Amino acid sequence: MTEKNLLLAIFEDIDPAARAVDKLRELGVTDEHVTVISGTPITEAMLGRKPQWSNVTRFALGGAFVGLCVGIFLAYGTPQLYPIVVNARWIGVPPTIVVMFELTMLLMLISTFLGVFLDSRFPNYTPTEYVPEISDGRIALLIECAGELERAVESAMHAIGAESVKRAQAEAL
Amino acid sequence: MAISASALPHAHAEEHHAHDHEAELRREHLMLDPKPRGELNAMVMESMTSTSWKFWVVAGILAVIVAVALFGAWGYMISEGLYLSGKNRPGYWSLFLVHTVFWVGISHAGTFVSALLRVFKVEFRRPFTRAAELMTTFALAQAGIQIFAHMGRVWLAYWMFPIPNQRQLWVNFQSPLMWDFLAINTYLLASTMYLFLPLIPDLAMARDRSTGWRKSVYRILALGFRGTEAEWTHLRIALNIFAFAILPVMFSVHTIVSWDFAVAMRPGWSSTIFGPYFVIGALQSGVAAVGMVVIVIRYTMKHMDYFIRKEHFDAIGKLMLVISMGWAYFFFNDYMIQWYGGDSFTDALLHFHEAGPGGWIWFMMLITNVAIPWLVLWNKAWRRNPVLLFSVGLLINVGMWAERYIIVPVSLQINRMPFLWGQDFRPGIEVPIFIGTVAFFVLLYMLASRFLPLVPVWEVQEGQMAHSIRRYGKEPVVSVAELE
Structure with a gap:
């Protein structure tokens, strides 16, 4: 060699x-x-x-998808597990959009951040x-x-x- | 009739004029006045490490204020009860909510200045993006303190988390207060990550130029960054994603804060325009606060006169003027529709705003948010005057505090049940707690300025590499290349 x-x-x-x-x-x-x-x-x-x-964009998209799923679960799934029916109303759609949006963005940005770490192999001492x-x-x-x-x-x-x-x-x- | 004759300008006179203009351009614009990278690094490192005894005296005084006014008063309130605050019928929300909205508003500046100007490739942003981003993180911490203080039994804060508890009382994701919890936490995490990512190359620079305990800490924080092509590529892509994605998060945060009020069927609150009205209000107070911070940094830290110049005061002044116009537009829009609606309770509230015991606060709000900025900031020379710009920034923040004061405790006095109407609001222990958070914010900022490079050196150098002066005929003109 x-x-x-x-x-x-x-x-x-x-x-x-x-x-x-x-x-x-x-x-x-x-x-x-x-x-x-x-x-x-x-x-x-x-x-x-x-x-x-670079895989950072892929990490971001993956995180956004996972965040959306978590948002859907929290907004629609958990009320099934712990029902609180107020005034005979169940789950309205508009409020769930807020929860889904925030979690989609949160997980997308966290995965972007972690993507930099993983792609750059940080931390490396x-x-x-x-x-x-x-x-x-x-x-x-x-x-x-x-x-x-x-x-x-x-x-x-x-x-x-x-x-x-x-x-x-x-x-x- | 007198005839005056003068010689036609000579070519070399024109040449001289062009050289003068070029020198003036270099004096005016940081991006056209490059220095070697090593010198830039040395200046930023020296600005962090040269600390006079006066700095520590001020820091010590602030620390005492934080200990007494913030944690002392808060601890006393926890031991005695929330009756010490101004909370009372019908003003249930008192000043804690005013101060929460105030600090969330200040926090908007960092994202606005850094992300929006990055998206649009606005070059003057480069030397003070980090100073603005730091404001976001520290201001959100103060907003959190206000929320926790407002809770009373702060040790039960975990009830806001979606963790099933023994009472099977699941959090209600359809409540605006829950959206607030999600939005503010998302924004806090996102802005902290957005602060840290572009800081990594500067931490690596600081690691390479320091010794002792500083080197050890910078070494850990720099994560082993060397500046390889791959590392820069990942960083660049991530910063672009952050710059675009954090903007809707920023808009969502203050919109959701506004929904805490707007979704309630109360006179003065139930307004479809409250979302954008709150966002523009946040930008109004935030950009004014950025202006104040930039001026303080410029005149108190070593070498900052090179990085922060009159061009930056001018640009921030213009932003403040435009945003003030936007705020006036949204304020009038909100006021007009409510006034025209003819609802008797809303009419009573609007009259109470202007002619009630706190009427002078309503007029002060208009004077400080509209009249003063419009009178001062239209003038280029006044915009570039640091004392005037700082004073206008301070007055705008007083005005924005007054706006929130009118929206929360004053508006709560008039409701749809006249037998529950109040007349005046008496603030309580929230006042020292607020003073404590102001001191805490300044103290955190001062300590950070000793440890974190407040100027993103690599971004400044990148900008200087992209700028050049070329001749258009005999006139020197600035040209900017897109290096990214």
């Missing part, structure tokens, strides 16, 4: 980072083996990369590849490459304008 190395290339600006992504492709490092890390959101389009997969300069505006490319490519990748990154290229070390954040 080929040895894999992790390199961390730090760029000051987005333009050299975008050129570096192209250069890595030329060298045979595919997008799946490059992780972009930045302190400000950088869209995939800015670096010419494929959009990231294990040591990881990171440098604090990233939150100061630097853009980092975490490159997974075969051992024989390491030297070529390193010199290409330097040639494009990387501030530093080094072996990535997993450290406690």
Whole structure:
């Protein structure tokens, strides 16, 4: 099996980072083996990369559906279990819409929130590849490459304008 | 006839003018005056960590007020009974409900400023969205305290939860009070999550730049955020969902609060327009409170003069003016229909509002909510004056308190049973409890300002990246790219 190395290339600006992504492709490092890390959101389009997969919308829709079901159960189901018939009236529809709406929205937003946690694997306190300069505006490319490519990748990154290229070390954040 | 001659402007004079204009644009707009990210981070960190002794003196005084006026008075009321409050026939709801509505109203500002302006990509929102979101969470906590105090036997609050109890008395989901419970809790949870999500990258920034106990706490709260493409994507999608979804929740909360009154067949309350009238009232008090908070932050916290500028006062002032016009429209609409209805009890109530013992409060409400904002906020120079803007914000909040006072205890005096009519309302222990919640709100905000980055640095930097100045002919014009 080929040895894999992790390199961390730090760029000051987005333009050299975008050129570096192209250069890595030329060298045979595919997008799946490059992780972009930045302190400000950088869209995939800015670096010419494929959009990231996210399940957050699916979590939201799932949560909304579950919330609606819970709302229906509370508004229509529980009065069957604990009947309180007031003034010979049973369950009016308009008030139940309020209950269903609130629970649909509540569960949708909770699942969206949890979706971010699950998709991003939060919380994660294990040591990881990171440098604090990233939150100061630097853009980092975490490159997974075969051992024989390491030297070529390193010199290409330097040639494009990387501030530093080094072996990535997993450290406690 | 005197003839004056002047030289035609030279090209370099025009050039000079264009440069002046460009410099003025940069001075005026935060988005056009970028600084390196490291410098922005350092400024925000320093604003949190530079605390003078005066801060702690004020915090100490507020803590004493909270202990005595809020928890002391509340504990005394619990031990002695609800008779200490102004609750009496026919004013059963007293000031607790006035203050609940007041705090729920203040809480609307955070969502309005943050979510609605995010949906419409309004750029001036960026530096103070978090300051507004914090208001939402802390104001809802005060609203909750008022509700619990109003309950009397607060330890039985769990009866509101849908848990079968030994008496088999299931909660009634067809009651507006139950909808209130659901709506306020949904809003509290949603706004807290909406506060936390965009805070994660800033907590990670704070983690990277701090040491000691602060680093440990920020490390836990930042959840291991690094800023990978995937993390940003999930965050961006979630924030978009929240921004769109929390708006109908916000509208539902104050509409449902209004239904506590509007579904009752009482003169002055039974009104189909009460929902939107309450929502615009909430925005009126909330946006005014945002204006006040932004001014206090700007002048009391280090480096905030860079982030909060006159352009922000101007924008908030315009919002306050437009919302004040909206409030006047809904107020008059509600008043007009009730007045035209000809119902004798409603006529008596409307007359009582204006000419009863509390008539001056009704006129004060109109002066502070309509006359003063309209007279002051139309003027650009006055909108940009922090003392004037703060004063108008404060007066609007006094006016909005008065509006709720008229709707609850004053309106309860006149009902459909003249033998139960009252004349005047005597407030009781609710007053110190309210003062305590005001102190608690300010204290929570002050403590949060020492620990949470009040300015969302990554959002500010993102905005600065999107803005640029280009020339249209010789005129510098601002252009904004859509980066998302």
